[in-house]
Amino acid sequence: MGYAVVLGEALVDLLDAECEGRPVFRQEIGGGPLNVAVGVSRLGGAAEFVGSFGDDVLAGRIRAFLADAGVGLAGAVAVGVPTTLAVTTHAGAEPDFRFYGEPPSYGLLTADNLDLALIEGADVLYCGSIVLLCPPVLAAARRAWSLATGLRVFDPNVRPRLLDGPSTLDGLREVVAEFAAGAHLVKLSEADAALLYPREPVEGVAAYLRELGAGAVVVTLGADGAIVAAGADPVRVPAPKVRAVDATGAGDSVMAALIADLLVDGEPAEPTDWHRRVAFALRVAGLVCESPGGAVSMPTRAEVLARFVD
Known part of the structure; x- marks a missing residue:
């Protein structure tokens, strides 16, 4: 089995929490692509993080x-600035x-880095997320x-707070x-689809991305599962029923699982x-939702099989 290269961001999440009745922030290692790399490794694949x-x-x-998670760091570079913090709060369905x-x-990763x-030796290359807003x-991603000589996977992972106007959104589109x-x-969330292509049904977004050239498109719908566009018509795949406590990293774990399977099969x-x-x-993703935190809740394949017995 080969390896996947995950190109994207790593940062520190500060998550809403409570301690002795007072609001605090819980520190977690984060970044969508970092979650993906950790998820791939936990599921038995080899992952290299580039960023x-x-x-x-x-x-x-x-x-x-x-x-510690078994993710390679040969493609990571150090830059002379403090680590970015992402303060995460929950006021609705989406953080x-x-x-x-x-x-x-x-x-601050550059093409010369x-x-x-x-890159050329990777069986799977992941690009996407908020780093694509950084020239x-x-x-470097381009x-x-x-x-890339292997399979290419992409996730826009849009963060509305980083879009400073219609022109930025047009450029991202x-x-x-x-x-x-x-x-x-291509994997994207229902929220990504709504922001990028307003008033377009998710099935239409998936079909459009396939028309552009994507081999398969997966649109995650939270507790409602996912839309999969890989054949003549999009198909809805249901999600398992879970006892959700924190959806952080759930979408990233979907991508991680798909990459891990691409490495195997x-x-x-x-x-x-x-x-x-x-x-x-x-x-x-369902198992991730049953534990707090993103990267720390990425499960092993054995844990998934034990939790969901057919």
Whole structure:
């Protein structure tokens, strides 16, 4: 089995919590792509994280966390800025993220920083998330995308707080179209789809991304499961019933599970294979939702199989 390269951000999440009756923030290692890399490793795949880290104690904790999770760091670089903080609060179904740190520690990877052999040797390359709003990392992602010899997977992972106007959203929409056109798999959330393509039903968004060139498109719907577009018509795959306490990282775990299966079995030959893999990925996400935190709640394959017995 080969390895996956995950190119994106790593940061520290500050999550709403309570201690002795007072509101506090709980510190967790975070970043959507970091969650993906950890999830792949926990599910038995080999993952290499490519991105920029700060130069402070928090960056050291991120590196140690990834190393402990079995994620490779050969493609990571250090930059002379503090680690970005993402303050996460919950006022509705979707978490709200506010980011602190300028320039962002995750946004300083450049195309010249890339380990070309690492990229070219990957069986799966993941690109996406908020780093695509940072010109240096967008250039690096484009170069990696062009060099990839394996399967390419993409997740826009939109964060509305980082979009400073209609022009930024238009630009992101163009970037999404660019990467989707060359992707073997695109995964996005229902919230991503609504922001990028307002008033368009999720089935229509999935069909549009496939028309651009994506091999398969998965739109996650939270407790309602996912829409999978891999054949003539989109198919809805239900999510398992779970005792949810924290949805942080659930969407990332879906991507992690799909990448882990791509490493083992390659690209599905039939749409029904995608449906089966997404059903397993939704079980992974369900288990993540039953534990607090994102990356720390990524399960092993044995834990998923034990929790959901057919």
